[in-house]
Amino acid sequence: MRLRFKAVAAALLATVSLHGIAAAETVLRLDEVPVGELDPAKASDYADSILMFNLYDTLVIPKAGQPGFDAFLSTGWETDGRTYTFKLRNDVKFQSGNPLTADDVVFSFQRMQALGQGLSYLFTAVEKAEAVDASTVKFTLKEAYAPFISALTRLPIIDKKLVTENLADGDGEMKDWGQAYLTSHAAGTGAYKVVSHNPQEETVMAKNAGYFLGVPPKAPDTVRFRYGLEAATVRTLISQGEHDISSSWLPPEVLKSLAAEGAQLLEEKGTTGFYIKMNTTKAPFDDVECRLAVSYAFDYESGVKMVGVTDTVSQGSPSTGAIPVGMLGALPADQVFKRDLDKAKEHLAKCKYKPEDMKVELSWIGEVPIEERFALLMQANFSEIGIKAEVKKLPWALFVEQISKPENTPSISQVFVNTMSADPDTLLYGMYHSSSAGTWMSPEYLNDKDVDALLEKGRTTADEAERTKIYTDLNTRLREIAPTIFAQDQTAVFAASNRVSVPALSDLSKAYALAGFGFNFRLMEMKE
Numbered sequence: 001m002r003l004r005f006k007a008v009a010a011a012l013l014a015t016v017s018l019h020g021i022a023a024a025e026t027v028l029r030l031d032e033v034p035v036g037e038l039d040p041a042k043a044s045d046y047a048d049s050i051l052m053f054n055l056y057d058t059l060v061i062p063k064a065g066q067p068g069f070d071a072f073l074s075t076g077w078e079t080d081g082r083t084y085t086f087k088l089r090n091d092v093k094f095q096s097g098n099p100l101t102a103d104d105v106v107f108s109f110q111r112m113q114a115l116g117q118g119l120s121y122l123f124t125a126v127e128k129a130e131a132v133d134a135s136t137v138k139f140t141l142k143e144a145y146a147p148f149i150s151a152l153t154r155l156p157i158i159d160k161k162l163v164t165e166n167l168a169d170g171d172g173e174m175k176d177w178g179q180a181y182l183t184s185h186a187a188g189t190g191a192y193k194v195v196s197h198n199p200q201e202e203t204v205m206a207k208n209a210g211y212f213l214g215v216p217p218k219a220p221d222t223v224r225f226r227y228g229l230e231a232a233t234v235r236t237l238i239s240q241g242e243h244d245i246s247s248s249w250l251p252p253e254v255l256k257s258l259a260a261e262g263a264q265l266l267e268e269k270g271t272t273g274f275y276i277k278m279n280t281t282k283a284p285f286d287d288v289e290c291r292l293a294v295s296y297a298f299d300y301e302s303g304v305k306m307v308g309v310t311d312t313v314s315q316g317s318p319s320t321g322a323i324p325v326g327m328l329g330a331l332p333a334d335q336v337f338k339r340d341l342d343k344a345k346e347h348l349a350k351c352k353y354k355p356e357d358m359k360v361e362l363s364w365i366g367e368v369p370i371e372e373r374f375a376l377l378m379q380a381n382f383s384e385i386g387i388k389a390e391v392k393k394l395p396w397a398l399f400v401e402q403i404s405k406p407e408n409t410p411s412i413s414q415v416f417v418n419t420m421s422a423d424p425d426t427l428l429y430g431m432y433h434s435s436s437a438g439t440w441m442s443p444e445y446l447n448d449k450d451v452d453a454l455l456e457k458g459r460t461t462a463d464e465a466e467r468t469k470i471y472t473d474l475n476t477r478l479r480e481i482a483p484t485i486f487a488q489d490q491t492a493v494f495a496a497s498n499r500v501s502v503p504a505l506s507d508l509s510k511a512y513a514l515a516g517f518g519f520n521f522r523l524m525e526m527k528e
Contacts, residue, residue: 018284026526028220028500030245030519031234033367034227035199035357039182041111042154044116046248046418047227049516054205054223056156056188059086059105060149062422062517065509067328069149069422073100073157073189078147081462084148085132092212094159095186095193107160109139111177119420121305121430122151125459144460146467153514159187169384191215191522193225198395202226218525220500231369234495238263239512244500248315248492249368255309258514266505268492270326271515272418274316275431276374276485279413281406281445284358290351291482295481296344297381299484300337306373309493315370316488321475322428324489327465327513329424329471337486344385355386363410366395371414374487378412403443416490418515424471429455432478451477501525 032047043052059077060069071077074086092100109129112120125145132138141148163178166185170176172374178187186194191211195204205223207215229237229247235254237243237262248268250258259265276298280284285291300318307315318336323329348355362378364371375391382389392410394402402408419427433455437445454474461467478484493514494505503510504518512518 024528025221026218026501027222027224028245028521028524028526028527029224029226029237029243030247031226031229031243032247033249035197036197036203036225036227037118038184038186038194038197038203039179040118040158040183040188041108041115041120041177043154043156044118044420046516047225048118050225050519051203052156053190053517053519054192054521055090055186055190055194056158057190058153058155058157059129060152062150062153062512062514064504065511067422067513069153081144082141086139088135088137089212090135092189094162094189095208095210096159096162097210098159098161100157100189101134102137103134104157104160105129105137106131107163108155108158111163111174112155112301114174114177115179119154119426122147122154122426139491144462146459146462147421147425148423148425151426153421153517156183156188158182159189159416162187163441191219191520195222197320200227205521213522214424215522216525219522220524220526223521224419225276228367238495238497240325241497241499244497245502246495248494249370249495250495251370252307252309252315252493253313255313255493255495259310259313262498264496264498264506266308266494266502266509267313268494268505268515268518270324270489270513271422272416272490272492273319273322273324273427273489274414274416274487275322276378276487277413277415277442277444278483279406279409279443280447280483281409281446282411283409284351284353284360287345287351287353288481290353290358292349293335293344293348293385294378294382294387295482295485296340296347297385297387298337298487299339299377299381301339302377303374303487307370307488313491313493315491315493317491319486319488321486322432322484323471323475325425327419327424327427329458329468329473329475331472339381339505341384348387354390358387360387360389360412361410362389362391363394364391364414365399366393366415368416374414381444400440403440404438406438406445409443415440415443417441419513420515421511422513424460425455428471428474429459432483446481447484448477448481448483451481499527501527 037048040052059074061072077086106129127140127142129139166181167175168180192205197203203225234246298425304316320331320335362375364375379389430436434447436442458470
């Protein structure tokens, strides 16, 4: 009887153990600012990028720990400078089960071109895309465009068959191009698939069992990607073990507190700058001397200290110009900006406006509280040279609306801008080419023929050494005309629990020069 009891107990224990293993699903919980855009042709923000890099794949991806790009959905490419021909892998299937073909690549390009949203401007140099055969696609450019390969990191490949089966009302053969469907569904080959999506609250994703590379067993089984959590909420959740990775927008003192409690600090460097932008179309910043005056008056060193987290980690580092240190065309670290009140006063004396007559509005984005501190720092700095300034809080949506017209654009705006494709062209063209004026990246409304010429030359020059010189010259020119206070190079710092390992954000040899790409969930490891 005792033996029988032991056997039954052993069987029950085995059953419990098996159920325990089955229940040991790992869940990664992280957050970003709202809102999460699921349609990859409309993606442009950081949260959108994280979604795109996990639900979709691209023909090429950035190399880990070094410049350049590797084939991904393609096996490689050939080019003569005007045409690029890609051979596709033959082992890739979409999450629907449909095989990847050249028609899908062509459709993805045509859809992005037709919608004209998100990062479609990266492909204005492309004349056409065509399927040579089922596994070969060719892009023909209108003219040589050096950043083309890097731009392809932002062309997610979409399942044409699935999307065309789910078209909603609209004009033309392609009706709405699947916009209604892709608002709440994914149609990619990515390592993760959508379980549920609320763009204001949360996107839930799960491993794609059919992923062509396989998803490592230690990668998170489920991902809960939340939007718009308050810093205090994130702090509490991480402290209580109920959250795994914060956004990069936590105030430095919160990051410091979490680190003191044992949280990891993950970092993403070399992709983003913090830019304080001046409206060059109206007084007083239509005068270059006034722009130079406030550029010299700004306290760069205090700005960097203000975002320090620990003795070795900071959310910012000294800037040398429009291009973050380390990127192609960046000026060397010994040319960092420094405050110089004597020079500030010299330039102010040459300005056609008197300080007492200046009306300066210092705006900051309500969803990014650290910007209020910079606005107050500027207010104090400018007052030292006799310029009075008013600090004004703007929600992001209102800011974007206001800067669409130069007369409504604040005197000074603050934005964080990252390279969308690991190339300086996609960092700078959208900020400083005259055709880009009036977007959130370009509230300066700069119209400088030398800047335009250098930006255009940088796009059409293939030789890397020559491109380096072009962007160095561009950086120098932007320093001379000062449409922007180049406050600091941003380091995105994320607080993380010790349940997750993220090599791309903790090991420089595995880091990517493409903002957000380190958040590939398949490259992470969860600890049970």
